Amino acid sequence: xxxxxxxxxxxxxxxxxxxxxxxxxxxxxxxxxxxxxxxxxxxxxxxxxxxxxxxxxxxxxxxxxxxxxxxxxxxxxxxxxxxxxxxxxxxxxxxxxxxxxxxxxxxxxxxxxxxxxxxxxxxxxxxxxxxxxxxxxxxxxxxxxxxxxxxxxxxxxxxxxxxxxxxxxxxxxxxxxxxxxxxxxxxxxxxxxxxxxxxxxxxxxxxxxxxxxxxxxxxxxxxxxxxxxxxxxxxxxxxxxxxxxxxxxxxxxxxxxxxxx
Numbered sequence: 001x002x003x004x005x006x007x008x009x010x011x012x013x014x015x016x017x018x019x020x021x022x023x024x025x026x027x028x029x030x031x032x033x034x035x036x037x038x039x040x041x042x043x044x045x046x047x048x049x050x051x052x053x054x055x056x057x058x059x060x061x062x063x064x065x066x067x068x069x070x071x072x073x074x075x076x077x078x079x080x081x082x083x084x085x086x087x088x089x090x091x092x093x094x095x096x097x098x099x100x101x102x103x104x105x106x107x108x109x110x111x112x113x114x115x116x117x118x119x120x121x122x123x124x125x126x127x128x129x130x131x132x133x134x135x136x137x138x139x140x141x142x143x144x145x146x147x148x149x150x151x152x153x154x155x156x157x158x159x160x161x162x163x164x165x166x167x168x169x170x171x172x173x174x175x176x177x178x179x180x181x182x183x184x185x186x187x188x189x190x191x192x193x194x195x196x197x198x199x200x201x202x203x204x205x206x207x208x209x210x211x212x213x214x215x216x217x218x219x220x221x222x223x224x225x226x227x228x229x230x231x232x233x234x235x236x237x238x239x240x241x242x243x244x245x246x247x248x249x250x251x252x253x254x255x256x257x258x259x260x261x
Contacts, residue, residue: 031058054156082193092119111139142209160200197223221258
């Protein structure tokens, strides 16, 4: 019975993949490989995205293109393309999806050079999105720079100012950073429809330290929260901040949504 359920689950997953990707079988091949190669996935709607053969790239593509949890509470504005800020853009997956699916104008921040190189490659694969995405190879924090832990597993790169310190493949790097306030001003963002944050614990630094008036320019926020040391009190502080500036906060698994009522 368990074997039958696993096979059925696999079939259902393949159906979801086949509805999204023209070469869905290439996704299955890419997620199982661990080498220096890459696979270019192609959606039925004409988007291309390259993934490295590691554990995480294919998984994040599933999250953004199949599950689409970050967009579960997002209300697309009427009559105009949305404006999106993507903090922790990784290989550009969420930024590409929003620019392609919604015609969004996206500002995407990714500090790790290895991930940023993939992000730029993916934007290059989609010339129809030229002018829609501004990519910035910097971190986001409350200070001009941070010393962060970088977990390196082959070509899989994860960055956190809090996590990975004890990971066997971790190293420390210094990253230049912008604050959220600087991002809004530097890119002329008078109104942001969606702020997405996935920065491995950096949410506990970014959200509480941003001046209250900056949130008047942001319609909705979605962020992944992480179980870092003392995360319960840190998450509670984030929630208090968001409620204090007028958001309704709801949690679903590892994602939290801040929306306007």
